[in-house]
Amino acid sequence: MSGLRDSLQQLRARLGPGPRSFLAWWSQALASWLPARWRVLLGLTRDRLLFQRDGEELRMAWQEGAQRHELARLPATVTGDDLRALLGTRLAELPRWWLLPAGSALRRRLLLPAAAADRLRDVVRFELDRQTPFRAEDVCFDARVLGRREDGQLETELVAVPRTGFDAELAQLGPLSAELAGADVADAEGLPLGVNLLPPEARASRQASGRGLHLALAAVALGALVLGAWLILDNRRAAADAFAAQVSGRAEQARRVSAQRQQLTDLVAGMTALNKARADRPTTVEVMDEVTRRLPDNTYLEKLSIEGDRLMLIGFSPEASGLVARLEGSPLWRSPALSGALQPDPRTRLDRFTLTAELVGTRNATPAAAPAPGDADGAGRD
CATH class of the missing domain: 3.30.420 (Nucleotidyltransferase; domain 5)
Structure with a gap:
């Protein structure tokens, strides 16, 4: 062996x-x-x-x-x-x-x-x-x-x-x-x-x-089988491409929806922040009421404007130099000051003034008591 x-x-x-x-x-x-x-x-x-x-x-x-x-x-x-x-x-x-x-x-x-x-x-x-x-x-x-x-x-x-x-x-x-x-x-x-x-x-x-013919027929049948398999594979590829395109379209749509949702979230957050800021800021009526109580009766306003956090008062008063003291201490604004020089008005024999202040108060704040006219005069004399 x-x-x-x-x-x-x-x-x-x-x-x-x-x-x-x-x-x-x-x-x-x-x-x-x-x-x-x-x-x-x-x-x-x-x-x-x-x-x-x-x-x-x-x-x-x-x-x-x-x-x-x-x-x-x-x-x-x-x-x-x-x-x-x-x-x-x-x-x-x-x-x-x-x-x-x-x-x-x-x-x-x-x-x-x-x-x-x-x-x-x-x-x-x-x-x-x-x-x-x-x-x-x-x-x-x-x-x-x-x-x-x-x-x-x-x-x-x-x-x-x-x-x-x-x-x-x-x-x-x-x-x-x-x-x-x-x-x-x-x-x-x-x-x-x-x-x-x-x-x-x-x-x-x-x-x-007839074996040659039979082999030829077998070759044709094999070719048809290969062609059929290729067509099936091509159909599967086409279906896969269509599915991929559909998935891509859905993904793009989902991205757009997500972006819109984010925009909506940002808008809601902005609105919330804006509403909160507005809630913390005094209203125009409150500001006008506070200004009315603090200015003396012989003072006349020509213009009252609120631009953002800035309050501006333009008017005539015989006590223009003492208005800053009257406006100080308010919970609705801070840093009141005269803007520019006082201008005497020969017609009314009053001084024309421009006052500015920065709004910082809250709506729920209790306004401070306005100073008495005597105190204002004393402050002016000092």
């Missing part, structure tokens, strides 16, 4: 990994999903014509899957044209195999490593001289996998026939020998074992009837 492993490693190092077994498995797996009638139409089944030597005649059978149908007995001189005329196009174009009798081949069971599955025929070639009394050049051989053990090793069977007898039997088939796709060996029930003893260079490659 160690010598077999060494030979296998040498073979794999020289040949490298082969994709053919994987491609064959992959194609068979894909074909298994198709209906049986489609597999027959596309030439994906393993149907074949079997020929056996029976004296001076050839027995012809049709292998359909695991079933074998006997068709006819033919002379050994039958040709491909005779088969087409006899069977029709479909059966005549099936691969043609030579089926050897059950006892004509040497069969040996071998236990091989799992790595030998990819290159089974090449691995078995190294075992021919140890498993049979022949050299590889002297036999036509093949191998098949019987099963896989739990430890991963393969249970295989080597099938070999002497090349001299094989070539002699092959020559007796006449014109059909050049059209054979393979040579198999019958088991005890008359069904093929599943090996191909025909050398690769002598195998004829045949296609089922």
